[in-house]
Amino acid sequence: MSPLTLPVVDLRSDTVTRPTPGMRAAIAAAEVGDDVYGEDPTVAALEEQVAGLLGHEAGLFVPTGSMDNQLGLRLLVAPGQELVAHEQAHVVRYELGAAAALSGITTRTYASPGGAVDVDAIAAMWSPVAGVYEVRTTAVAVENTHNAGGGTVVGLDVLRELRERASSAGVALHLDGARLWNAQVATGTDLAEYGRLFDTVSVCLSKGLGAPVGSVLASTGERVAAARVWRKRLGGGWRQAGLLAAAGQYALAHHRDRLAEDHDRARRLAMAIGARVPQTNIVLVDVADAAAVVAAAASAGILVSTMGPGTVRAVTHLDVDDEGIQRATDVLGRLLGGAAPTPSPGGPATPLR
Numbered sequence: 001m002s003p004l005t006l007p008v009v010d011l012r013s014d015t016v017t018r019p020t021p022g023m024r025a026a027i028a029a030a031e032v033g034d035d036v037y038g039e040d041p042t043v044a045a046l047e048e049q050v051a052g053l054l055g056h057e058a059g060l061f062v063p064t065g066s067m068d069n070q071l072g073l074r075l076l077v078a079p080g081q082e083l084v085a086h087e088q089a090h091v092v093r094y095e096l097g098a099a100a101a102l103s104g105i106t107t108r109t110y111a112s113p114g115g116a117v118d119v120d121a122i123a124a125m126w127s128p129v130a131g132v133y134e135v136r137t138t139a140v141a142v143e144n145t146h147n148a149g150g151g152t153v154v155g156l157d158v159l160r161e162l163r164e165r166a167s168s169a170g171v172a173l174h175l176d177g178a179r180l181w182n183a184q185v186a187t188g189t190d191l192a193e194y195g196r197l198f199d200t201v202s203v204c205l206s207k208g209l210g211a212p213v214g215s216v217l218a219s220t221g222e223r224v225a226a227a228r229v230w231r232k233r234l235g236g237g238w239r240q241a242g243l244l245a246a247a248g249q250y251a252l253a254h255h256r257d258r259l260a261e262d263h264d265r266a267r268r269l270a271m272a273i274g275a276r277v278p279q280t281n282i283v284l285v286d287v288a289d290a291a292a293v294v295a296a297a298a299s300a301g302i303l304v305s306t307m308g309p310g311t312v313r314a315v316t317h318l319d320v321d322d323e324g325i326q327r328a329t330d331v332l333g334r335l336l337g338g339a340a341p342t343p344s345p346g347g348p349a350t351p352l353r
């Protein structure tokens with residue numbers, strides 16, 4: 001069989017997963033109602049389940065991680081106030097300026113390798129008590145795992161220290177936990193141990209867990225009630241969303257433990273192609289021309305993405321098996337180990353998150 005007749009191995013992102021037959025059956029069987037009226041039992045059950053897992057009082061099911069983060073930030077930071085985050089944070093780089101455009105939030109960022117949380121740097125820059133000139137810092141956002149850092153896990157010790165110092169300074173904490181499930185599986189840390197350290201938490205069901213759509217915001221009952229109003233105001237009131245919540249419930253029941261397989265495959269791929277060995281499911285490899293590698297890999301049936309002009313990103317997930325990883329290893333190994341690929345004509349490929 002020639003390579004071109006083999007199925008494409010899609011490592012662009014863990015968002016590309018498609019619902020399994022079991023998940024589709026769960027969707028078909030879901031009990032539903034009008035969620036804007038508060039009458040969808042499957043949505044309500046999912047919200048309660050995820051809030052419980054994260055050690056919070058209440059949850060809100062929302063369409064995307066971006067809406068989830070933006071609702072959380074809006075609850076913590078008033079217009080004209082400031083959010084502090086890592087310079088490569090999803091909330092800063094990949095949400096189209098939503099915090100500023102939709103909520104009047106100003107942002108300052110700090111730099112650190114791999115997206116690490118630098119508590120000293122953060123505490124040195126925040127201004128929780130501001131007069132009539134300075135912008136008041138009201139929240140810090142943390143990403144765990146950190147996407148642009150290569151799926152790095154932020155450990156509990158540093159988060160506990162951040163919590164302690166933020167609490168005494170009167171600064172709130174938001175967790176962008178799009179891939180918190182991966183952090184939990186990689187470290188064995190209970191989700192609620194992470195969750196309780198934050199005032200608002202967002203988690204995605206549509207990344208490695210493999211649901212087609214959906215994220216959950218967890219916080220206090222009062223904050224979640226306010227978020228419910230803002231979700232509706234933003235056009236996010238959805239009706240029989242239980243069909244999607246059922247996919248989320250299925251993903252939580254069947255696709256969490258198996259994230260360990262994704263981590264194992266990512267490690268094997270990274271070691272074989274000389275990339276940094278990841279803690280979770282995101283492989284980053286530095287190259288001269290990332291767009292050229294992406295184009296050359298695509299023509300051999302291996303889809304990867306870029307993370308900036310000099311970095312290729314490959315993300316393992318539910319729809320990539322050992323055979324797929326072997327093929328990706330062969331193709332990427334050849335491209336990275338061989339002669340430098342010729343620059344692509346079309347400029348940098350569009351990154352996927």
Ligand SMILES: *Cc1c(COP(=O)(O)O)cnc(C)c1O
Binds near residue numbers: 143146179353
């Ligand atoms: C994917 C992702 C999100 C949310 O993405 P949506 O596409 O809006 O669901 C948020 N944070 C991180 C770190 C992500 O990787």
